[in-house]
Amino acid sequence: MENQKTGFIPLYRSVLKKPWAKDVFLRTLWENLLLGAARQPYTANFKGHQWPLQPGQLVTTSADLGLKLCDRAGEPASRHAVDRMLALFEKEGMISTAGEKRKGTVITITNYMLYAQKMDDLPAHLAAHYPEHSAAHDEASNGGVFGGYAAHSPAHKAAHFPAHHEQEGNNNNINNKISSSRNSEESRNEATQKFLIRHPEAADGIYTPAGKSWGTADDLKAARWIHAMRLTVNASLNEPKWVEWANTIRLMRLQDNRTHFEICDLFKWANRNDFWKDNILSPSSLRKQWDQLATKRKRSDENAAATGVKGKVDFNNTDWINGVFDEKSF
Structure with a gap:
């Protein structure tokens, strides 16, 4: 009650x-x-x-x-x-x-x-057409032909309903002629909408239609920084596919438990190594060779320490990555 x-x-x-x-x-x-x-x-x-x-x-x-x-x-x-x-x-x-x-x-x-x-x-005429109530809901939820219908008097509604019903039939005929390609496009749009609802943190435009590959704004920043670094080795390299790069960095974070700092920092080391700078030119190659690179770098740092040469990265100094992340991120 x-x-x-x-x-x-x-x-x-x-x-x-x-x-x-x-x-x-x-x-x-x-x-x-x-x-x-x-x-x-x-x-x-x-x-x-x-x-x-x-x-x-x-x-x-x-x-x-x-x-x-x-x-x-x-x-x-x-x-x-x-x-x-x-x-x-x-x-x-x-x-x-x-x-x-x-x-x-x-x-x-x-x-x-x-x-x-x-x-x-x-009105009885309308109720007779919709005994299960379902069609009324379909039209209401899809913005169909009954807009403003209940605002008029019953007599007025009964007089105008046939015309509305005819218009509904015309609309259905048109809808039935929609091509399969358009239906496919609508399905993709719907899949994209659902993905964006689940992942509002996805960077604008940095995702595939169904969200199979995507990245956040920080994933994209790291990808752009890596691209800028590799151009110092070969300025003629083409611009990468940002969605795939950002997606790989996201997977490195979520699946491999790497931070943006660790990803960029190891790429920086490889980018300055005489051998690896020509072989590590993308997040995917960095991910694939991560263990080997980390081992090589560790040995390099140990050798540098033994010979008295400063080779370790000062993790309190983030100047080298300025423009990629705020200092708060570390």
């Missing part, structure tokens, strides 16, 4: 058929938007500003939405991750957004009125 007093919305089972429904963060965000939207016109006071809202609208920020999307450790979703989820909903035609992201974004849920009332309240 207490729940009824604070309002409710119908949640149609057909939501489970949506490709994004398997993502618990997307599902939860969608439900939060539905539950947080205004049921009737009112003016919201948000961040010191007055926001006139219509049914199906709410004002919020990505950061605030992220606070309600936590993992098992209680860590909230980042603002960037929420932005990507909202972008997916916009692409699907489920919402539209307006306003400044930091000050407040007004989110409008497409066809919210289909969620705001029970099916029994809809």
